[in-house]
Amino acid sequence: MGWEERLSEAGWRITTPRRVVMQVLRRAAHPLSPQEIHARGRRLHRSLGLVSVYRALAVLEQAGLVRRVHQEGRCDGYVLASPGHHHILLCRRCGRALEFPGAEDLSGLIAQVERRTGFRVEDHLLQLVGLCAPCRRSAAG
Amino acid sequence: MGWEERLSEAGWRITTPRRVVMQVLRRAAHPLSPQEIHARGRRLHRSLGLVSVYRALAVLEQAGLVRRVHQEGRCDGYVLASPGHHHILLCRRCGRALEFPGAEDLSGLIAQVERRTGFRVEDHLLQLVGLCAPCRRSAAG
DNA sequence: ATCTTCTTGAAAAAATTTTTCAATAATCGA
DNA sequence: TCGATTATTGAAAAATTTTTTCAAGAAGAT
Secondary structure (H helix, E strand, O other): HHHHHHHHHHHOOOHHHHHHHHHHHHOOOOOOOHHHHHHHHHHHOOOHHHHHHHHHHHHHHHOOOEEOOOOOOOOOOOOOOOOOEEEEEEEOOOOOOEEEOOOHHHHHHHHHHHHHHOOOEEEEEEEEEEEHHHHHHHOOO | OOOHHHHHHOOOOOOHHHHHHHHHHHHHHOOOEEEEEEHHHHHHOHHHHHHHHOOOOHHHHHHEEEEOOOOHHHHHEEEEEEOOOOOEEEEEOOOOEEEEEEOHHHHHHHHHHHHHHEEEEEHHHHHHHHOOHHHHHHOOO
């Protein structure tokens, strides 16, 4: 099922700003801030307003089509999100963001946490930071 | 080793704003924004400026004494950080933040990621969201 | 006690995000 | 395909958050 269909089924309209944001993120090699999305988006749709980028991101994030990336210094980056749970791999050199599928891998850890703390874990945010394969090869750490 | 010593050894001075921020966070039951830290801090030190809170947080974070908490909507919350690597447990009901020690628990997952993607994982950010023990008992989901 | 230099607080500037509102465009039903 | 309905847009303004600047003040070393 395509993203447009998913948006529709969630009750949202398919509009030009939303299409443009998706397209910009699809082509992006690394997480983009609203400003960056706006700048690139205008090349596809001249009259695109920054406000609409903010609004589109909010809607797309709610629909699970887009994901916010959390970094030390900045938390304003967005990437495309595949359906299902994924972890994020962030390359500290080229900035590329990769998705890594699966949530089961954490079940052992989560069970341990629940046992020791009495916490009931419902969700999680996992981001791994390091060097992607190409950057590993081409560079001195 | 106390935090003051750790700060000193890292080359920073022990100042009133930094002391106040630490004290406020020590007493806090949940992550606080710079604004909130400022408001509470002024009760301990009248002339405390908001700018100094921002600056103190930056320094304390660099020194590993304070940690920023990343949430869906807001990423401006800070909590005290214990030495060593910890994961964060966030209660979605009362907002409390707990630390959970250990990084080894992820080694299996990390090895798997490295094997499958060629990524070299150097660091990670893991936050678990759910219900803490008291909230589990006292509340309907 | 004094000197050096890091740090502070206030004001201002910059940057980011949200609100408002009339105009526009997406979807639905005929 | 054409209207009618209503969500959505873009621009301006407002609100909020964060950073910069700089003279005055305080921390730490001698």
